[in-house]
Each structure stands twice: as C-alpha cells, then as structure tokens.
Amino acid sequence: QPGDHRAYMQLALSLAQKSPPKPTNYRVGAVLVDLSSDKILATGYTLELPGNTHAEQCCLIKLAEQHGVPEERLSEVLPSKLALYTTVEPCSKRLSGNLPCVERVLRLAGTIRTVYVGIMEPETFVTENTGRKSLQDAGIPVVHVEGLEADILEVATAGHIKS
Ligand SMILES: Nc1nc(=O)c(N)c(NC[C@H](O)[C@H](O)[C@H](O)COP(=O)(O)O)[nH]1
Numbered sequence: 001q002p003g004d005h006r007a008y009m010q011l012a013l014s015l016a017q018k019s020p021p022k023p024t025n026y027r028v029g030a031v032l033v034d035l036s037s038d039k040i041l042a043t044g045y046t047l048e049l050p051g052n053t054h055a056e057q058c059c060l061i062k063l064a065e066q067h068g069v070p071e072e073r074l075s076e077v078l079p080s081k082l083a084l085y086t087t088v089e090p091c092s093k094r095l096s097g098n099l100p101c102v103e104r105v106l107r108l109a110g111t112i113r114t115v116y117v118g119i120m121e122p123e124t125f126v127t128e129n130t131g132r133k134s135l136q137d138a139g140i141p142v143v144h145v146e147g148l149e150a151d152i153l154e155v156a157t158a159g160h161i162k163s
C-alpha cells in the first residue's frame, strides 16, 4: 500500500542523514524489507561500513555477515520475496570502479523482487544511470515512491561544493 512505501522511504531518508557528507558521492539510505512478513531485514547508509560503501551495499554486507555467506550467495539464505527501498536509485557505474549496486541487486534477482526509489540518480558523477533498464529487463520493477524528492536530493548532495 502506498502508505507503507512512503514510510519505508522516509525511514531510508532518515538513514541517509547519518551519512558523512563527501563531495564525491551521494548520501543515500536503504532498507531491505521481507515482503512476506513486512519485517525489515537490514538497513544501510552510504559509508556506514568500512570502505567506500554504498547504502544498498551495506544492507547486503550486513546480511552476508549475519548468515555467514558471501554476498553473492545471499539468495540461498534469505526469504524469497524482498523489496529494496533506496533514496537514490541503485548505481549502474561507480567512478571508484567498485561493483555497482545494480549488479549486486541483479545477483539476487528472484529474491529482491522490486526496487523502490526516491529519486533517480542526478548527473553529477555518472551522466546516465542505466540501472533502471537493467533491473526491469531482469524482471525487477523499479518503482518511484513520490513525495520526498526535494528532501532526498538535499540530503544526498549535502557534501557537494555548491557552485
Ligand atoms: N544509489 C547510490 N547509493 C549510494 O550509497 C551512493 N553513494 C551512490 N552514489 C552514486 C555515484 O554515482 C557514486 O557515488 C560515484 O560514481 C562515485 O563512486 P563511489 O561512490 O566512490 O564508488 N548511489
């Protein structure tokens, strides 16, 4: 129901506000929800975990550690109907060269069923985020949860040098 989506996106935004501002990325929050139980399996925000980590990546790292499996084998241990909420759409390319979150989500296709996003990625670092198409081509709908765009963008870019 729309109300739930908004609540999860609002939670993701509150997580994003914990991210240390940096000029070279966005401050993003993510929540991974088990649709069968409506329980939150993991939360994450940009740079929460050591290394140049993304919000979505932090959710997956935490679950991999909890279950004692590598991230790419999470679909063997997680419930089979999950939804990922992320304030900014998953990245399809990272200037650092690290594995993009779209790839991380695609590895879990069939487990992560839907991706809910607050805004599409701005063009500051990557001019065209091709993630939405990749996900939808893999049968993972990307759904825009409306209403928080201005707040999400403000939080996401708080570390950027304002021209
Ligand atoms: N969805 C998403 N979640 C994040 O937690 C995050 N930081 C970004 N940001 C996307 C942006 O395109 C990359 O941050 C830059 O391309 C720099 O790449 P690194 O972050 O240094 O790997 N996007």
Ligand SMILES: [Zn+2]
Residues within 6 Å of the ligand: 054, 055, 056, 057, 090, 091, 100, 101, 102
């Ligand atoms: Zn990412």
